[in-house]
Amino acid sequence: xxxxxxxxxxxxxxxxxxxxxxxxxxxxxxxxxxxxxxxxxxxxxxxxxxxxxxxxxxxxxxxxxxxxxxxxxxxxxxxxxxxxxxxxxxxxxxxxxxxxxxxxxxxxxxxxxxxxxxxxxxxxxxxxxxxxxxxxxxxxxxxxxxxxxxxxxxxxxxxxxxxxxxxxxxxxxxxxxxxxxxxxxxxxxxxxxxxxxxxxxxxxxxxxxxxxxxxxxxxxxxxxxxxxxxxxxxxxxxxxxxxxxxxxxxxxxxxxxxxxxxxxxxxxxxxxxxxxxxxxxxxxxxxxxxxxxxxxxxxxxxxxxxxxxxxxxxxxxxxxxxx
Amino acid sequence: xxxxxxxxxxxxxxxxxxxxxxxxxxxxxxxxxxxxxxxxxxxxxxxxxxxxxxxxxxxxxxxxxxxx
Numbered sequence: 436x437x438x439x440x441x442x443x444x445x446x447x448x449x450x451x452x453x454x455x456x457x458x459x460x461x462x463x464x465x466x467x468x469x470x471x472x473x474x475x476x477x478x479x480x481x482x483x484x485x486x487x488x489x490x491x492x493x494x495x496x497x498x499x500x501x502x503x504x505x506x507x508x509x510x511x512x513x514x515x516x517x518x519x520x521x522x523x524x525x526x527x528x529x530x531x532x533x534x535x536x537x538x539x540x541x542x543x544x545x546x547x548x549x550x551x552x553x554x555x556x557x558x559x560x561x562x563x564x565x566x567x568x569x570x571x572x573x574x575x576x577x578x579x580x581x582x583x584x585x586x587x588x589x590x591x592x593x594x595x596x597x598x599x600x601x602x603x604x605x606x607x608x609x610x611x612x613x614x615x616x617x618x619x620x621x622x623x624x625x626x627x628x629x630x631x632x633x634x635x636x637x638x639x640x641x642x643x644x645x646x647x648x649x650x651x652x653x654x655x656x657x658x659x660x661x662x663x664x665x666x667x668x669x670x671x672x673x674x675x676x677x678x679x680x681x682x683x684x685x686x687x688x689x690x691x692x693x694x695x696x697x698x699x700x701x702x703x704x705x706x707x708x709x710x711x712x713x714x715x716x717x718x719x720x721x722x723x724x725x726x727x728x729x730x731x732x733x734x735x736x737x738x739x740x741x742x743x744x745x746x747x748x749x750x751x752x753x754x755x756x757x758x
Numbered sequence: 759x760x761x762x763x764x765x766x767x768x769x770x771x772x773x774x775x776x777x778x779x780x781x782x783x784x785x786x787x788x789x790x791x792x793x794x795x796x797x798x799x800x801x802x803x804x805x806x807x808x809x810x811x812x813x814x815x816x817x818x819x820x821x822x823x824x825x826x
Contacts, residue, residue: 728803732807736814
């Protein structure tokens with residue numbers, strides 16, 4: 436079988452997955468796999484726009500950046516077959532993408548109708564959109580993937596989290612009929628002691644009626660913007676700190692952060708209802724969007740300040756080693 | 759760090775006025791009424807909030823480096 440080694444260091448079966456020559460760091464082989472997968476996924480979406488979805492692109496990009504940030508020991512075990520492309524692997528990978536695009540283009544009209552809908556077909560088509568990632572498995576033999584998965588387990592988990600949690604608009608929209616009511620009721624219960632004659636109008640977009648200001652809770656008030664902001668900022672922190680990050684603790688901090696954003700959003704709307712009906716109606720009506728962004732920034736900084744040092748593993752300095 | 763924070767704060771508070779100046783110009787001419795695009799508004803707010811978050815992270819990182 437023909438192979439395509441990417442660098443001289445990959446020729447040797449005993450070569451490490453990432454080589455260092457002087458100060459120039461050669462990216463690990465897995466980086467090139469991810470780069471190829473990302474390039475082909477972008478091409479898929481350009482050729483067949485109905486496949487457009489940011490989730491697989493962000494997942495691949497984050498996995499790729501974390502792979503670059505990883506500090507690989509020369510003794511990391513990576514099987515020889517997991518360190519080079521095979522001709523058949525690349526052929527099947529490209530063929531699978533061609534088949535996917537061909538099928539989607541043939542089904543273009545039903546696909547466009549289904550892609551934005553909350554029907555069974557819509558959810559099925561969502562799986563097709565995420566399916567652009569599947570052909571990556573054809574690039575390497577199965578045993579080689581076991582070796583890669585063992586070495587890059589943390590990067591895989593991070594990529595999977597990005598895939599399912601980054602910008603979950605579809606999930607929020609699907610949950611909105613129930614979540615909107617829960618949010619409205621929760622805000623009403625919290626605001627009621629502070630605002631006299633507060634009312635609640637049950638609707639798809641619930642309204643809290645007050646003496647000075649009525650607040651309608653729209654989909655954009657769901658906290659999705661705050662979650663997006665938190666996702667982006669937390670991803671930046673994770674990418675910057677990846678080599679010295681305690682991964683399980685980072686995952687816990689991420690979940691805590693998401694919960695804090697959702698709870699913070701309830702407090703944000705509650706403060707608008709209370710202040711808006713306590714003499715600040717004009718100010719709230721004018722600045723509530725900007726105030727929301729300030730609030731979400733503050734929540735992120737609060738979570739980060741509380742968890743930053745805890746997320747980082749203690750670094751063993753040379754002085755500690757000698758002592 | 760102070761400059762970055764200042765830029766973030768200025769961007770944040772200038773955002774609504776910047777977006778107020780844009781909008782559909784033909785429509786504005788006819789009605790003499792400024793129109794703000796919601797997507798521009800959200801994008802500017804998001805960018806400013808992200809700047810504030812990044813400034814905070816960098817400050818935290820610098821403080822951690824000093825303590826180490």
